[in-house]
Amino acid sequence: MTATLTLLKTRKSPKVFDLTDPGPSPAEIDEMLAIASRVPDHGKLTPWRFIVFEGAAREQAGEVIAGVFAAQNPDADTDRLALERGRLTRAPLVIAVVSTAGPHAKIPEWEQTLSAAAAATLLVVSAHAHGYAATWLTEWYAYDADARAALGLAANERFIGFIHIGTLARPQEDRPRPALNDIVTRY
Incomplete structure (x- = not known):
C-alpha cells in the first residue's frame, strides 16, 4: 500500500477537546493552504477564501462570537458566555x-460551494499529512448572519466550516464506517 493510501485510510476527526499544542508552524500553515487551494474549480473562479485564527486572534474572535451570542441571548449566564468566548481556542x-x-453565467453556485467544501476537505487531509489532527466544525455562529458579519464576511459569503488543527492529546478510537454494500449502488 502506498503512503498516500495509508494516509487516506487513517485520517479521522478527533474530538476538538483532544487537540493541543503544538500547532503547525507558519510554513506548514502556508503549505496546507496551498494544498487546500488545489481543488476542482470550474471556471477558475476561486469561489472560496480562508481566514486563519491563531494566537491571540482566536481569543479576539471568541470575544466577537460571545458578543453576538450575548446580544441575541441577554439572559445568558457567565458560564455560557465563557463557552462562547472559547469556541476558537480549543x-x-x-x-x-x-x-x-x-x-455566474456558466457555473452554478452549487458547483462553487462544492469547490469550497473540497478545499475544506483537502485542508483536513493536508493537516493529517503534516502529522496533525484536524476537526471540521460548523457550529451556530457559522450559520448566524450577525456572527458572519461580525467575523468579517460579506453578505454573500458563507462559512463552509471551521477547521480546528493541532496535535492529538491522546490516541483516538476510529468510528464505525458504513459498509460499502449499504452506500454503493452499481448502475
Whole structure:
C-alpha cells in the first residue's frame, strides 16, 4: 500500500477537546493552504477564501462570537458566555473556509460551494499529512448572519466550516464506517 493510501485510510476527526499544542508552524500553515487551494474549480473562479485564527486572534474572535451570542441571548449566564468566548481556542490553530459562491453565467453556485467544501476537505487531509489532527466544525455562529458579519464576511459569503488543527492529546478510537454494500449502488 502506498503512503498516500495509508494516509487516506487513517485520517479521522478527533474530538476538538483532544487537540493541543503544538500547532503547525507558519510554513506548514502556508503549505496546507496551498494544498487546500488545489481543488476542482470550474471556471477558475476561486469561489472560496480562508481566514486563519491563531494566537491571540482566536481569543479576539471568541470575544466577537460571545458578543453576538450575548446580544441575541441577554439572559445568558457567565458560564455560557465563557463557552462562547472559547469556541476558537480549543485548538492551537483554526482555519475558517469561506464560500464566496455567487451568480455566474456558466457555473452554478452549487458547483462553487462544492469547490469550497473540497478545499475544506483537502485542508483536513493536508493537516493529517503534516502529522496533525484536524476537526471540521460548523457550529451556530457559522450559520448566524450577525456572527458572519461580525467575523468579517460579506453578505454573500458563507462559512463552509471551521477547521480546528493541532496535535492529538491522546490516541483516538476510529468510528464505525458504513459498509460499502449499504452506500454503493452499481448502475
